[in-house]
Amino acid sequence: MHGQEVELRQTQITYPNGFTAVHPTDLTVNAGEFFSILGPSGCGKTTLLRAVSGFVSPSSGQVLIGGQDMAGIAPARRPTALIFQNLALFPLMKVWENVAFGLEARGLSKRDRRGKAAELLELVALPDQADKLPGELSGGQRQRVAIARALAVEPAVLLLDEPLSALDLKLRSHMRAELRAIQKRTGVTFIYITHDQGEALTMSDRIAVMNEGRIEQVGPGDEIYFHPRTAFAASFVGEANVLRGRIAATDGDFARIDTPLGPMRARNPRGLGASEAGLLFLRPESLRLGAGENTLTATFQRRDLEGGFANLFFSAQGQELVAQVRGEAAAPTGEATLGFDAKDALILPDGPLARTGREEVALA
Numbered sequence: 510m511h512g513q514e515v516e517l518r519q520t521q522i523t524y525p526n527g528f529t530a531v532h533p534t535d536l537t538v539n540a541g542e543f544f545s546i547l548g549p550s551g552c553g554k555t556t557l558l559r560a561v562s563g564f565v566s567p568s569s570g571q572v573l574i575g576g577q578d579m580a581g582i583a584p585a586r587r588p589t590a591l592i593f594q595n596l597a598l599f600p601l602m603k604v605w606e607n608v609a610f611g612l613e614a615r616g617l618s619k620r621d622r623r624g625k626a627a628e629l630l631e632l633v634a635l636p637d638q639a640d641k642l643p644g645e646l647s648g649g650q651r652q653r654v655a656i657a658r659a660l661a662v663e664p665a666v667l668l669l670d671e672p673l674s675a676l677d678l679k680l681r682s683h684m685r686a687e688l689r690a691i692q693k694r695t696g697v698t699f700i701y702i703t704h705d706q707g708e709a710l711t712m713s714d715r716i717a718v719m720n721e722g723r724i725e726q727v728g729p730g731d732e733i734y735f736h737p738r739t740a741f742a743a744s745f746v747g748e749a750n751v752l753r754g755r756i757a758a759t760d761g762d763f764a765r766i767d768t769p770l771g772p773m774r775a776r777n778p779r780g781l782g783a784s785e786a787g788l789l790f791l792r793p794e795s796l797r798l799g800a801g802e803n804t805l806t807a808t809f810q811r812r813d814l815e816g817g818f819a820n821l822f823f824s825a826q827g828q829e830l831v832a833q834v835r836g837e838a839a840a841p842t843g844e845a846t847l848g849f850d851a852k853d854a855l856i857l858p859d860g861p862l863a864r865t866g867r868e869e870v871a872l873a
């Protein structure tokens with residue numbers, strides 16, 4: 510098996526009701542890459558994937574696979590296979606028969622189909638399960654059978670639409686490692702769709718962050734997490750404290766921003782100029798107890814112990830702040846002084862934030 514490149518050129522998808530689910534998008538997924546598309550529910554991920562698989566046609570622009578324009582090429586004739594959350598295995602067929610299902614149409618003998626199924630089951634780490642029925646397997650094992658079945662037709666590109674979302678938490682994190690290993694073993698291009706940042710960060714070579722039909726940033730996980738380019742990416746991927754403000758002055762790669770909690774100095778990667786509106790982002794793990802290069806005061810609210818670490822919640826000027834500290838660290842009482850380094854905070858242009866669970870609680 511070998512992967513192929515997938516390229517979108519100004520691909521736009523408008524549904525018949527006139528709703529544009531994907532605005533003109535340029536994107537290149539490299540051959541053999543584990544590529545994730547990460548974004549909240551409804552942002553257009555499935556629609557984009559359907560354009561690659563051929564179940565919807567772009568309203569304008571192109572989809573190329575292996576350099577070939579896919580216009581007019583039916584899903585079954587594309588070098589792609591699709592896996593989604595509700596993987597319908599045939600309950601009355603043995604595991605190997607499920608895996609080999611697509612091969613009969615290709616004229617392989619029963620013996621060859623069985624041989625091929627055995628190879629694929631080996632590949633997904635299920636070597637001794639060939640003669641079982643799907644009902645005799647665990648959820649994670651069934652998921653691996655579905656992957657083996659999708660790989661049986663030797664796709665150059667495997668499209669995975671939130672395939673782990675039906676599994677329980679523990680299995681989900683186990684399957685992350687499995688999927689990653691399968692992708693590396695096969696060299697097939699994986700395009701993996703998820704709304705779960707943990708999945709995207711742990712598995713992917715690169716991630717595209719998508720919001721409201723647009724890809725806002727493409728890059729490796731480290732880049733997305735440590736160097737987000739937009740307010741949406743900074744707030745959707747990982748937790749962040751956000752302070753709204755206005756740039757007072759710039760100095761090199763840094764700027765000073767006036768916020769309701771006082772002036773703060775932070776990185777200014779987008780080069781905002783004096784008097785422009787900006788948002789200051791600070792990860793909870795970068796906010797510390799005690800004064801720092803930037804210092805603020807806030808009222809301690811509560812401590813949530815997560816195990817190895819604890820989240821300390823504060824309020825300041827009606828705004829919630831979170832500091833992540835070691836689990837055994839003592840919580841402060843009343844007014845507390847908090848600090849952070851300028852290099853750990855960044856200022857981005859004002860723009861829409863991702864809706865997080867915490868905001869919804871605050872709104873309720």
Ligand SMILES: Nc1ncnc2c1ncn2[C@@H]1O[C@H](COP(=O)(O)OP(=O)(O)O)[C@@H](O)[C@H]1O
Binds near residue numbers: 524548550551554555
């Ligand atoms: N067949 C359709 N007709 C009209 N709108 C659709 C159709 N399918 C999806 N949409 C809309 O397009 C947007 C993106 O949907 P989808 O691609 O399924 O998002 P995601 O997979 O990111 O959750 C949503 O607002 C959804 O309601």
Ligand SMILES: [Mg+2]
Binds near residue numbers: 554555556670
């Ligand atoms: Mg979807």
